[in-house]
Amino acid sequence: MKLKELLQGLTILEATADLEMDISHVSYDSRQTRPGDLFVAMPGFAVDGHDFIGKAMEAGAAAVLCEKIPQGGISEDGSEIPRGGIPYVRVADSRRALAVVGANFYGHPADAMTMVAVTGTNGKTTTTYLLKAILEQALGAKVGLIGTNQNMIGQEVLPTERTTPESFELQGLLDQMRRGGCTHVVMEASSHALYLDRVYGIHYAVGIFTNLTQDHLDFHKTMEAYCDAKAILFRNCDTGVVNADDPWAGRLMEHASCKVLTYSEKADSDLRAESISLGADHVAFTAVTAEKQVPVRVNIPGGFMVYNTLDVLGAALALGISLEKSAEVLAGVPHVKGRVEVVPTPGKDYTILIDYAHSPDGMENVLSSVKGFAKGRTVALFGCGGDRDKTKRPKMGKVAADLADFAIVTTDNPRTEVPADIIADILPGFEGSTTPYVVVEDRIEAIHLAMDHAQPGDVIVLCGKGHETYQEVNHVKHHMDEREIVADYLSAEK
Structure with missing residues (x-):
C-alpha cells in the first residue's frame, strides 16, 4: 500500500518521507518491525517509542510516523543515519494516527458491520455474551465478540491478551471478523482503550454503560477522570444505553452526542x-417500558x-429486537465462564463458585x-492484583469482613509486587470486625x-481470577486454572 x-x-x-513509497506493513514495537514497515512512534507511560526509532530503522523500517523529529539512527546496512536523515511523517498525535492508519490499512472493516460497545467497571463480559446470544438467535446474525475472556468469530474462539487490543490489532481483528462473515460485533471498551484511542475512529450503533465503581485509579488517578474516559464512547455512538441508577450517569452523559435509552431498578427510565x-x-423480573411488560x-x-x-434488553431494543424475543433467548442462555461459575464438586456437601x-x-x-442463597457459610477467598490501584485493597478487605462468614486472604496476580506487601495492604480492612480470617499466601x-x-x-467463592487460567508473577504467566486445582484435589482424596 502507498504511504499516502x-x-x-x-x-x-x-x-x-516519499508519500508514494510502498509500505508492506505497520509496526509500533521496534522488536516486531520488519523490512518495509511504517514504524509508528508513540509516547508511552513507561517508554517512548521515539527512543526506538533507530532500532526500527535498523530492522528495515521504510519510514517513521511520529510526533517528534527523529534524532538519527542506524540503517539496515549498518551505516549511521544523521539527524533529519530518517524519512518521517510528523503528526500531532501518533497514537490517534495509528488508529487511522490501521483503519486505512485494513479497509475500514468496522464500517461494514453493526458495532456495539460496552463500557463500565463491572458486567461488561456478561453483557457482551448475553447480547451476542440474542443477536445470533433473534436475528440469525454472525457475531464477532471482543473482550476479557476471549475473542470470537461466530463460534470460533480466538485467544486474547487484553480487554481491548491496541488500535492496529483491533482493526486487524475486525477485518478478520468481516472476512469471516460477521454482520455484528459486540465488544468491551475498557477505559484504557477509550482514553488511549485504541478505538479511535470507530462509530458504534449502540454504546452501553453498566456502572462505575472504584478501579484502575492507578492509571486514571481520580474517579472523575475514570468517568470521563468512559464518556468518550457516548460521543461516538448513535444510541447510548445507560444505567440511570448509577450516580455517575449524569457526568458520563453530560457531553454525549447520542440518543439515550435509560434503564433502572429504582429511577424513572425508559426500561425498568x-x-x-x-x-x-x-434472576427473574418484569421488564417494563411505556408500551409493555414482559417477564x-x-x-x-x-x-x-x-x-x-436490563442493559442487554435495552441494547437489543435499540437494534430493533423486541423485549419478547430477547426474553425468549435469555431464558436459555448458559452461564458465562468465570462469572458466578459453579465448579463441580461431586459427592461434596459444599459449593465452589469462581x-x-x-x-x-x-x-x-x-x-x-x-x-x-447459601445454606451454610459464605466463604470468600481473594487477593488483590499487584501493580494496580492500592487504595482499593483495604476496601476489598472490608467488603469481605462485612459480608463473608469466613475469609481467606491470598494472592491474585502479584505481578512485580511482593505478595506479602499486597496482603498487608488488604488486612486493615478487617480491623474492628469479628469475621474470622486467615492468610495463606x-x-x-x-x-x-x-x-x-x-x-x-x-x-x-474464589474471587478475582474468573476466566483466567494463569497467575502472573514478575512478567511471567504461570498456568493456574482454579477448576483444575479443585478437580485435582478432589481426585487426590479418593
Whole structure:
C-alpha cells in the first residue's frame, strides 16, 4: 500500500518521507518491525517509542510516523543515519494516527458491520455474551465478540491478551471478523482503550454503560477522570444505553452526542425492572417500558444480574429486537465462564463458585448474592492484583469482613509486587470486625484449605481470577486454572 493511502484522514505537520513509497506493513514495537514497515512512534507511560526509532530503522523500517523529529539512527546496512536523515511523517498525535492508519490499512472493516460497545467497571463480559446470544438467535446474525475472556468469530474462539487490543490489532481483528462473515460485533471498551484511542475512529450503533465503581485509579488517578474516559464512547455512538441508577450517569452523559435509552431498578427510565425475584440459580423480573411488560428470566444468579440483563434488553431494543424475543433467548442462555461459575464438586456437601470479582463493588455484588442463597457459610477467598490501584485493597478487605462468614486472604496476580506487601495492604480492612480470617499466601494452598475446612451448605467463592487460567508473577504467566486445582484435589482424596 502507498504511504499516502495509509495516511488518508490525517493532518500532516511535515514530511520528509516519499508519500508514494510502498509500505508492506505497520509496526509500533521496534522488536516486531520488519523490512518495509511504517514504524509508528508513540509516547508511552513507561517508554517512548521515539527512543526506538533507530532500532526500527535498523530492522528495515521504510519510514517513521511520529510526533517528534527523529534524532538519527542506524540503517539496515549498518551505516549511521544523521539527524533529519530518517524519512518521517510528523503528526500531532501518533497514537490517534495509528488508529487511522490501521483503519486505512485494513479497509475500514468496522464500517461494514453493526458495532456495539460496552463500557463500565463491572458486567461488561456478561453483557457482551448475553447480547451476542440474542443477536445470533433473534436475528440469525454472525457475531464477532471482543473482550476479557476471549475473542470470537461466530463460534470460533480466538485467544486474547487484553480487554481491548491496541488500535492496529483491533482493526486487524475486525477485518478478520468481516472476512469471516460477521454482520455484528459486540465488544468491551475498557477505559484504557477509550482514553488511549485504541478505538479511535470507530462509530458504534449502540454504546452501553453498566456502572462505575472504584478501579484502575492507578492509571486514571481520580474517579472523575475514570468517568470521563468512559464518556468518550457516548460521543461516538448513535444510541447510548445507560444505567440511570448509577450516580455517575449524569457526568458520563453530560457531553454525549447520542440518543439515550435509560434503564433502572429504582429511577424513572425508559426500561425498568419490576417484581424482581432472586433465586439460587437465576434472576427473574418484569421488564417494563411505556408500551409493555414482559417477564424475563436469566439462569445466572445475583442481584447485579438484573442490571446486566436490563442493559442487554435495552441494547437489543435499540437494534430493533423486541423485549419478547430477547426474553425468549435469555431464558436459555448458559452461564458465562468465570462469572458466578459453579465448579463441580461431586459427592461434596459444599459449593465452589469462581467469579472475576476484583474490585470492591464486584466483590460486594457476588458475596451479597451468595449470602442470599447459601445454606451454610459464605466463604470468600481473594487477593488483590499487584501493580494496580492500592487504595482499593483495604476496601476489598472490608467488603469481605462485612459480608463473608469466613475469609481467606491470598494472592491474585502479584505481578512485580511482593505478595506479602499486597496482603498487608488488604488486612486493615478487617480491623474492628469479628469475621474470622486467615492468610495463606500461596493461592493453591489457600484453595485446598478452603476445601479442607468446608462445612455442610458452605458456598466458597474464589474471587478475582474468573476466566483466567494463569497467575502472573514478575512478567511471567504461570498456568493456574482454579477448576483444575479443585478437580485435582478432589481426585487426590479418593
